[in-house]
Amino acid sequence: MAKLCGRSTYLLERPPVIRAFAAVGGQKEKEGPLGDRFDFLSEDNLFNADSWEKAESKMQRLALKTAMNKGGVKKGDLNVLFAGDLLNQCTGSSYGLREFMAPFLGLYGACSTMCESLLMASVFVDSGLAHLAGAVTSSHFCSAERQYRYPLEYGSIRPPTSQWTATAAGAVLVAEEGPYPRVEIRRACAGIIEDPGIKDANNMGAAMAPAAACVLRRYFQESATAPKDYDRIFTGDLGEVGSKLLLELLARDHIDLSAVHDDCGLLLYDRERQDVHAGGSGCGCSASVLCCHILPEMLAGRYKDVILAATGALLSPTMVQQGDTIPGISHLIHLHFAEKEGD
């Protein structure tokens, strides 16, 4: 049974197991360093649909279907789905997953959604309220640019601090049991909204870094662990600008992350070769890097204990137009690779 440590760190004592996972991506993701690790890639960013939004729904559907196939899971086996995305009214999730006819609890955590949904799925599985729970999210470069900044057709210039919203989706199935070797979710920590006062919709990294620093700082304290206890600590999509800022912020509290830190936004694309400026972003960024890189590396035995702190900028074009700032949030999960029982 789960135990509360401190204010919002959840120690999952009957640790939920990652049964299966899948990642879906577009053309740019195919050309990136993780291109050959995706389960499904489409050269057509419309995924054969007739709008970007419908394409994004299709990506979530494909990701969940693929994860279910890989895990030998039927529709009726799903006790609950936790999902969300960047589209207004989270239509990537609700329209994408409606055909699964599963109990559905919609989330909005911007690009932190993969960790928020995994946190929820773990809590429900650990507390016996689900035998099997799904965590799904997505983002699409074209739907996000149109909604948050400018329609692509405007051909607007992107400043160096801007990040590239991933056209990607990820789905993870969390179960109460599973065969060894396996990846377990051992702890989770719910983040606090931090607002550093950034007003530039093209500088998400700086808007999110304080929230990531806050959740990591608090998690280390509440779990009585330190960076050295982890083989790798991944942040969601801070990119180049936000990653530097995160290390600086934590260094002020004498927490040195530099030896173990990686950022999903810096792993998904090759910044030398691909025109992504400060790195990747979007709910699909950390979701797909989790499913294409982090989990496979863990299952291959290369990492034993890993933190994933997905980061979200709670950016609203309406609020930015009204002169307000961009608050950030970050939720965190601790993944553990167990080779055999008691490991």
Next chain:
Amino acid sequence: MAKLCGRSTYLLERPPVIRAFAAVGGQKEKEGPLGDRFDFLSEDNLFNADSWEKAESKMQRLALKTAMNKGGVKKGDLNVLFAGDLLNQCTGSSYGLREFMAPFLGLYGACSTMCESLLMASVFVDSGLAHLAGAVTSSHFCSAERQYRYPLEYGSIRPPTSQWTATAAGAVLVAEEGPYPRVEIRRACAGIIEDPGIKDANNMGAAMAPAAACVLRRYFQESATAPKDYDRIFTGDLGEVGSKLLLELLARDHIDLSAVHDDCGLLLYDRERQDVHAGGSGCGCSASVLCCHILPEMLAGRYKDVILAATGALLSPTMVQQGDTIPGISHLIHLHFAEKEGD
């Protein structure tokens, strides 16, 4: 500890207690039949802010602050907040609640949000992951009309099936313990997305009724209870059109709700006197009716067992413009009035 019944009905065996609650409303809500029951009412629908969106954030802030004052709760006591609203990127919640500096798990369930947040809060409290959790939501007529239909300045004609988005917010604090007499959350049920194929953004009642029928049908089965076991069964905001449809849909399965059914959308306004067409709607509708009517009536001993099934239309203007339909969802909680221990 919580127990899973069937697919997604949660039996809360150490039932979480409603510690305090508060409702905030605008001018029209003041003039309605529950007008004298709100904790805070503003004759100025801008709530002294300089945009409708900022007004909505302020309403959530006010609702939570008032509930905290009523419950004698300090900011640091909150283990976690569950909140969401209708605004794009749920800014009513994230901008409204950022100053509380509490762990924050954002939700998107459209007008079902009050039940979704209470379901989550109950699960976290029951499973020991929060001593105290908050559930908050809001809606605002002016921000919702602009976002979902037309700016108010267009003066567009509203058809008879249309509903009036409540300018209201509600906040409920859920605790692991509390003095008697008290209202407990005994069960909760997570709903499934139902899409009846409605394409008319002015007919939310019809879009949501099948989801309400689905969650009620399934809940009765999974909890082995029937309408006769409840003093009152409230739906969120089906209004006149959706309420009729709900009773018809359930009658087909030989479930007769007519003797105990009420709809929050039909309670908040006086349809004879106030120009709300088919009734009230919006996240703030069921949230404020819960806090102004249902909970006070229960604490006065008039209802012992109550179901609240908040209903959400997962309406997206973008998807409707692309010719897609409006899926609905409904989540449910069972409230119990306990006069003394063992009651």
